[in-house]
Amino acid sequence: MEESKENNPVDCEGASSSLSSGDIKSIKTYSMKPIAYLQSVFKEKNGTPRQSNTCSEFRGKITIGKDLFTNPEHSLEGLSQFSHIWIIFIFHQSGSNFTKAKIKPPRLNNKKVGVFSCRSPHRPNPVGLTLAKLESIEDSTIYVSGIDIIDGTPILDVKPYISDYDYPKIVNELGLADKNYVNEEAHTAEVHSADWIAQANNESLTVRFTLRALNDLETIQVEESNNLKKAIVEVLRNDPRSVYRRKQCCDRLYYFSFNQIHVTCWFDDDQAEVLKVKQVSN
């Protein structure tokens, strides 16, 4: 049995009439309601990775609500057969409603790029896109890992990751996409990003722990404390600081927290050192 409710979040009225009239100036708005709010180990912006990675400590869950479907678990049927999913979300903490055409991404040392040439949250429509590893589905809840988004983020949509669609294809001599991607070298040559991406990604920091911090880690009773250490390394090696913090506040301690863990560290030229790891209760 199909079920649905009348309070559908979509309201597209007027848009197509504006389109068919060809009157681009009379742009209509599209109203969307989140299908869910992410529950994530990252409670605040500080320390939330800039893009998703596979550190399994970075867990989150998305529960499809009963306000969307009478039986929300039906909307996820079949999804567990995919290894990864796309999450399309709202950057709800990106601040002012004032978008600039060019911005300075945090890791580009004051270099400016067009807002559509980067993944900055400060964009005309504050829509984010991230790939997550699908861990499991229980009832109407999707458990994911390797996420880079903050607790409470409004989720607009979830879609399965399908290599055939989501991985740039090489075109063979017949002009048809080659499904086997046999020649990985050719592929790498055809698919490329701007130089600044590679440069920024190569500039990872060395992450160290003081003896005290290592002791802290040992006293924390978590299932796999080794994973906890890996998760901290993963956050810090990519330098989570804003440009402002890096340039103007380099003498200040840096704090971040996830999963009831509060971390204190400091940054030197090309390293981050963890000073204290503390377990906090809610």
Place this chain on the structure above:
Amino acid sequence: MEESKENNPVDCEGASSSLSSGDIKSIKTYSMKPIAYLQSVFKEKNGTPRQSNTCSEFRGKITIGKDLFTNPEHSLEGLSQFSHIWIIFIFHQSGSNFTKAKIKPPRLNNKKVGVFSCRSPHRPNPVGLTLAKLESIEDSTIYVSGIDIIDGTPILDVKPYISDYDYPKIVNELGLADKNYVNEEAHTAEVHSADWIAQANNESLTVRFTLRALNDLETIQVEESNNLKKAIVEVLRNDPRSVYRRKQCCDRLYYFSFNQIHVTCWFDDDQAEVLKVKQVSN
């Protein structure tokens, strides 16, 4: 100089207050205005590929408007250094505002899956995601190829494709993502889609042309008529018909058009045959 305008399309007011109150029931809506409308070779749904592919005939362009930025070309600065882009768009022709939890994708022979387990346009928020090859940038216009979306589609956002973020990573022994993806076999094992995807993708049709259709192709004065033939093959081999058309209307001719070309064909069990190709003027 940074430029911006006050008529920013984003309106997120009220959303964060609803979040912080923890009152999931009082879900606020997010209003978005398209940043542009796609101009595509596909003028109607019939024959528009279901997902993007690399046939270079499937071209389109996205022009960032002056209603968004005083100098819209600034918003694309740096984008030409990427080979591919994500286009986040509105499924503006997906019909009724009535979303079902389970749907029947066209190529699954009546099998039902959850709406979040497939890429159907009929979803709670009608947001689409597609990967396109970036051909060039001129002023404030992005020229793309390999697209699967229809002329006039409202575009919400454009983001660069970045392999490090958008390609599922393998986790090495240290729990850190391996940037080199040396072992492609291991990767394929870790990244997987539901069985029905592979099955559907393998069921491609044989595409034939009658002598008359081949003659038609020769008389059409296009720059590269060979590319035109490839484009027709690419559309038909993936069976563009809806389930309804396949089951109920198998005795009817099938028409589609793109790029001022109108194609007439028919389908038999596992083949499509092109009967007529006609050039039309606007």
